[in-house]
Amino acid sequence: MNPKNSTIQTLTEKLEQTETALLESENHFRDLFHLAPIGMAEVSLDGQFLEVNTSFCEFIGYTRKELMRRGFNQITHPHDRDLSMDYFYRLIRGEFKQYKLEKRYRHKEGHWVYGILHCYLRLDKNGNPLSVITQVQDITEYKKIEADLKQQKEYLRLVLDNIPQQVFWKDTNLVFKGCNKKWAESAQLESSEFVIGKTDYDLFKDAKIAEFYRSQDRRVMASKEPELNVIAPKQKLTADGRQIWLDISRVPMLDADGYVIGIIGVLEDITEKKEIDEKLRLTQFSIDKSMDYVLLTDINARFFYTNEAATTTLGYSRDEFLQMQVKDIDPNACENHWPISWENLRQQGSFTFESTHKTKMGENISVEITLSYLEYNNKEYGCAVVRDISERKQTEIALQQAKEAAEAANHSKSEFLARMSHELRTPLNAILGFTQLMNRDLKRKKSVLLAEHQDHLDIISRSGEHLLNLINDVLEMSKIEAGRITLNSTPFDLLKLLQCLRDMLELKAKSKGLELIFEIDSDVPQSIETDESKLRQVLINLLGNAIKFTEQGCIILRVKKGKTLKNHRLIFEVEDTGTGISPEELQYVFEPFIQTETGRKSQQGTGLGLSISKKFINLMGGEITVSSQYGQGTCFKFKINFEPANAAKIPSKTLKKQVIGLAENQPTYRILVVDDNWTNRQLVVKLLKPLGFELQEAENGQDAIEKWEKWQPHLIFMDMRMPVMDGYEATQYIKQHLQGQATVIIALTASVFQQDRTVILSAGCDDFVRKPFRVEMLFEKIAKHLGVKFLYDENSPINECGNPQIPQKTEITDPSQLTPEVLAVMPESWIKELHQAASKLNSKLVGEVIDQIPENHGSLAKMLTQLANDFRYDVIIEFTSNAQK
Template sequence: MGVFNSRFGRKLPLQALLVVPFLLQLAGTVGLISYLSYRNSQQAVNHLALELRNELTARIQQEVSTYVQSPFVINDLNAIALRSGDLDPSAQEGAYLFWQQARSLPANNLIYCGVEDGSFMGVGRTRDSKNLELLLTKTGPGGYFRYYSLDEEGNRSSQFRVLDQDYDPRIRPWYQQATQIRKPGWSDIYLDFDDRVPVLTASTPVYSNRNGRLLGVCATDFIPSRELNRFLSGLKVGKTGETFILARTGELIASSTADEESLLIGAGENAQLLPARDSQNPLVSATANYLKQQFDDLRQIDQVQQIEFRLPGGDRQFAQVSPFRDEYGLDWLIVVAVPESDFMAQINANNRLTQWLSLGALALATGIGILTSRWIARPILKLNQAAQAIAAGDLEQTVEVNPIAELETLTQSFNQMGHQLRESFNTLEQRVQERTAELAESNQQLELAKEKAEVANEAKSTFIANMSHELRSPLNAVLGFSQLALRSNHLSPDQRENIGIIYRSGEYLLTLINNILDISKIEAGKTTLNLKSFNLHQLLSDLEDMLYLRAESKNLLLTVTRSDDLPQYIQADEMKLRQVLINLLSNGIKFTQAGSVSLHVSTQPPSHTPLALPSQTLPAATVPIYFEVRDTGVGIAPEELPHLFEAFTQTQAGKESQEGTGLGLAISRKFIQLMGGDIAVSSEMGVGTAIAFYIQASLSETAPLDLHPARRRVLGLAPGQPTYRILVVDDKEVNRRLLVKLLSPLGFEVREASNGLEGVEIWDTWEPHLIWMDMRMPVMDGYEATQRIKATTKGQATAVIALTASVLEEEKVVILSAGCDDFLRKPFQEQSIFDAIAKHLGVVFLYEESEPGSRPQEPPADLYSPADLYSPELPDLPETWKTALHTAALEADSAQVKALITQIAATHAALAQELTQWSHQFRFDKILEWVEALPSSTALIPDAEQL
């Protein structure tokens, strides 16, 4: 200690030794945490920006593909009509076909054909895009360019405009390019002859089947700046991000910040597409300039590019450039640009707040440290003074001097107090008092910790309710509109497959969300058992039917067996047991590449898997039910088994599959324990895994009611019923539109309200038969609205059904106590909606006929060519039926085609199946080819005048 004293040359205060190291540690910790928080925030922002750009690019590519595919389908139909003579621009015949197509596909600006004698005929939209007009031209002597209005039946109503210019389609870019390349393709973007707007034309040359002579060119105009600008401007790209489409030469095709006129420079004949580098939007201009610097020629970009750059002001920007091409020659670049500030603004604000809080904490810690050091030093100093007064007579005792000033005085006092036992007792008493005060303070801290734990538990419940609403509400729209789209009979197989992918992805996302919410409910103590009687044998059969296709697709053998003494009807939580079995069987199928997956259910414990038996005596009429799932999969490593049931923990095989969240087994174990059971696992790498568990169930003597009858597709309301009025009350427009689009086509009269107050007002004047009521809304929520309605005599006659995204079981009790007649959770299945309406209104629906218990099958793809569908019995088809089918196919009227096919389904099943497949694929050209090739077909094809 003397060396220490001599090295520093002076005595150190005790307050400095207590306060300074503590402050240095606190400052270093705060600084490190702030740095790591900022760095992790930036990494999260980079990842989030990349995900956002990928998602937006995929949406834009899908939307653009939708727009650019339909023009060539239209051209193919018009080419058939031109070859057969049903369409003749020279004789002004066939305009009705154009009118039908323009009305059915409004995204296309103009549909037309030009022929070799210079005649031109087309139907397009007026300049205000509200009505359809007919364009007729003729070149040479007596030539003209006339516009005619078309009425709601497609007939000419009046001639309202005549151009003095001589229009020859054969010299237009779309005509010349089609005849040069001799195949369908896109023209370059050019200025429209009349409106002077940028136009992109899909053109198809038409040649005679007999001599190969060029008959003309059929084309469809598409104004990308009009349709794509509208779509791009509707996308939300962060707060200030932009999306735009570039030509390979650098001009703007479409932009989220511009209308069709602002994409042009110059006027009249001198008008040109606006180069992206000259855009008035600084983000679009800066992105284009950066691309020009990085890629001297934009044609070099042949794959997705992720770029980062800074604006002149210094702000960093994220951008993604993705090529877009199609089979007909389109070659564009889709660009998504997002400023970093859109994501970092809140993070920077939080960092600044953290810095101020850190400084405040440092200042507070300094004050507390000073006060604490004084509190420690003063008793010691007082003790020293008392010791000197009592032991003044013995000054010869010496103790090594301590370099700390306060302790030096204390040491001298203790040298004088060595033999003073009385003073030692006084010191001990003082220490006891101090310890008592410390214990009292510890008790106060324990009480405070208990209160904080109760607050945290309540916060978990609030979190579950809020996350349920915020996550499940948008999923309700995704799954609902997917179901609604799948009801359409006019989807092509690709479209049906795409929508099916969206629906299945939404269901998978819902499963993940439910798993996370289940874990949260379990941790918050909000999970309860829902005991009811059910058919255990039927549950096992349903699981086998549900999963056998998944196993069969991997060439696996799936078996479900049960012991002879297994009771058929038990009382337990059916939904939790079903979820546990689905989790375990799905895992077995997922991690098994060859062999089998089996489930055995018995009242006796399995002999192969170690499983602790229930230790307590079971109540009367209660039995343990044992389940064992075995597979021949990859197995689980021994070191992974202890962590198998931890939340968000996956085995090595699970990580390699890149599927799941690591919650399935954790939730399963919690559910099993809640049902009074336990679970055990045994596994061998490369051989397989066995998982066994048991639950405690009560025996049930009666069979439960079948609450899940066979589902059939609802087609509409049965005739002879009144018009039912239904009110949809929801603050989310997408949720209201989903129910309106689902119910209105069936014959219901539907109205909407955006909050509870508006819903009460509409109910009072309109008097609906049934109300779909959301419970969480601004202005007035669903609880208060329902109470106001049900408080009246008139309201008692109105059925009110709650729609909520809450997953808490106690929420259902609160909602029903508010006066609601029923309760449905979002996302919902459309059949649940129909069942609830039928239950409360007594509505009778018309259903699509199907075989009970049959599995749905996809129709075979292209079993036949048109030539394969000829057989001796075909001449017995009615001539009027053939004529009607030819007319409907020529007009691309899919609804009429389907109705005609239905008329022959009973007598010509194979033929009807193939015609239906062609109709779903929009292959009306095949249907036309088949009809025209029938015996005496020329006599049954109607003239253009009849069309």
């Protein structure tokens, strides 16, 4: 065979083989193209479809035939066309061998489908671009899922950012993976994304707080159990130091296999709620602990709330209240109403009124109610704040009673003043009347003898003493009411005191046909220590009243020794068969200024005797009671405390003697009388000058200082209250000088209060004498401070009571015979009682004292009775004063 032919044959065979292989390759490619499960398309260099497979047709809904007439840009989403064309031409230009692109196609039915394109060039045998082969993977469902996920993620973000709680989540290393907007704001972060990748140490400057949170997170992840609604205490959470309360829930995140992959935290700032709760609890506590009780009712006046005060005050439990209406506790309320109607309550809004509430025990209490109308959620309510005013009501009643008592007391004092007016005007009438009578006689007859006016002067003197007694009685009561009386305990012979009282009052009783009985138990001690003067005054008052208000029968004084563990006690009873006291008046017998009907009918006394007696008995540690049957008699019973006394220590009674002159061989004493009242000065001057003293007068303190400096008196009688300069200032001036230290200053004062004595002595006075004074008192003070010796009348015999007495045969026929020696027949205590009674111008007491004179001295009793009936108390006062010296 020709070699040339052989070569041609070989080439032909190889060509055929090549063509066959190429055909097979093309067939294989075509098979792969058309049978591929993903979309395949061959596109010309100008963008027209050259071939598409079945998967691509199914992907976009067109047939192969329909696509052959279109370019790919016709079915590309408008937003994707520019990018798609750019990549396409760059591939053709050889800028890159292939590209991958996600794009959207319009489906034949009008919706959009998504695909991922893998494009590469198909070259001819010369290596030139022939067409573009495109593989299209359908990702429409994936896109839908992605869109759904994105939408869900957005929904989740919106939910997390709009819920009131704060939410964060961390991985197992406690690194933040995210948070919601609320948590970021609370942590003062720029945005939620800022927290990603951070830890608590990055967010909180205080490492202790950061570690506290992390320890809580670790505990929850370790336990794989959630911790819900844990209330964290107040703590500094932010840089500005704000303190908050947090409600924290932590939940571990677990994967499908149960492994922990992180933690979710949900926080709620409950600071405001907590503070509101605290305020509500405080408000509730305040309401519950309020002293006023609070009642809330509905429109039917049924209770639905009460505080503790309501249950405590009314005694019902809260459960019992919930079954009750207002009318069950308030008798003034009606069915379904408070005492105030709902209509009035709606209009007024609030009422404050008083009512009565009944407790569970049936007790009625006075209450003040403030009732308010409330409306909430279209419902009406009544809110009552109730105050128990029982004590206030009792106080008002007590005040009213006190007012009535005060008015009664004022009425009693008015009656007392009326009685005092009568008592005062009677002796004043005598004083003024007889003074005018004497003046008229002196004008008509210049040579009237003093003897002719002796009776007039006696009446004036007695009337003056009577006025003094009345004033002393009132002053004594004033001292009692001011709490200025004191107990002057001294040892004395009790049995002798009782005997003297019997002697004093027996004649008075006999003159009325009454029997005076003293029943003294054998164990009553003879010598005791207490205030003798006050005890005597009490007994004279009670026995004198008994005699005065008894017309027949007897008066009995019982004295017993009482029994007590701590004190020695005496019991006295004064019982009479007199008129008695009515039950209505019995409660007032010890009230000052009040007299019983019987006392008022007697037209005597001030109504102070029993009140003074009661105060004296209280001062002696005792008490007094009275029982009486009207028309049958009265019994006063009182007790006093005492101390036993040694009879040897009881001072003996000394006889007071009347001064008649100065003893011989004594220096001449200079006495200065200082008083702004001329009459008072003249009284002292006329008493002392006849005895041989040198006297000068000064009308005020300044005048006294001038005379003291020039005349240097031995003694000054100084009035303490004067114009220009008073006695206090004058005394202080004199006593601050050396010469003044040697001058005796004796204060003359009208004060009756003991504390004034202290003030006077502290001013520098050496002693003091109260006005009106007894003449003998001046002599005693002069003798005490200057050592002056006086001449006295001779002493008289002493009776069993320790006082001078007159011979039994002496007959008294004229007042001039009433000398201190004549009165010596009676005890000193009797003389004091007569002096006090006459000083008070108390005819009742004077008569009672006169009645004690023994029958063998009837002339003395007769003369004294005559003087008393003539209101010649001045005579009685004068000679009883002299007899006490």
